[in-house]
Amino acid sequence: MVVFIDKFNGHHYAFTLPGHTAHPSWIVRRIINQEGELQIQQVGYYVNDEAPFVELFDAYLKLNDKIKPQLQDSNRFTLD
Numbered sequence: 682m683v684v685f686i687d688k689f690n691g692h693h694y695a696f697t698l699p700g701h702t703a704h705p706s707w708i709v710r711r712i713i714n715q716e717g718e719l720q721i722q723q724v725g726y727y728v729n730d731e732a733p734f735v736e737l738f739d740a741y742l743k744l745n746d747k748i749k750p751q752l753q754d755s756n757r758f759t760l761d
Contacts, residue, residue: 695741702733708741712752719752721745 682701685694691711697704706727713722723741727734 697737703727703730703737705729706734706737708738710741710745719749721748721752 683696683698685696686692687694693710694707695709696707706725708723708725710721710723713720723738723745725734725738725741
């Protein structure tokens with residue numbers, strides 16, 4: 682994976698590299714304020730087999746769940 686962080690727009694991109702089971706694919710996340718609560722919005726894209734991508738996407742969702750409590754306890758949080 683290669684990660685790119687766009688601090689200006691608040692996006693965190695993760696791109697698979699050749700050899701990764703989900704390649705080529707990417708996932709982008711950003712923190713949003715939804716009705717006064719900080720949330721992580723996530724989208725992704727894949728080209729080949731769906732199953733490896735779903736596994737990758739779900740792994741990021743689990744990571745988001747681990748990060749969410751920190752979001753609620755902090756006024757300042759970034760994904761980097």
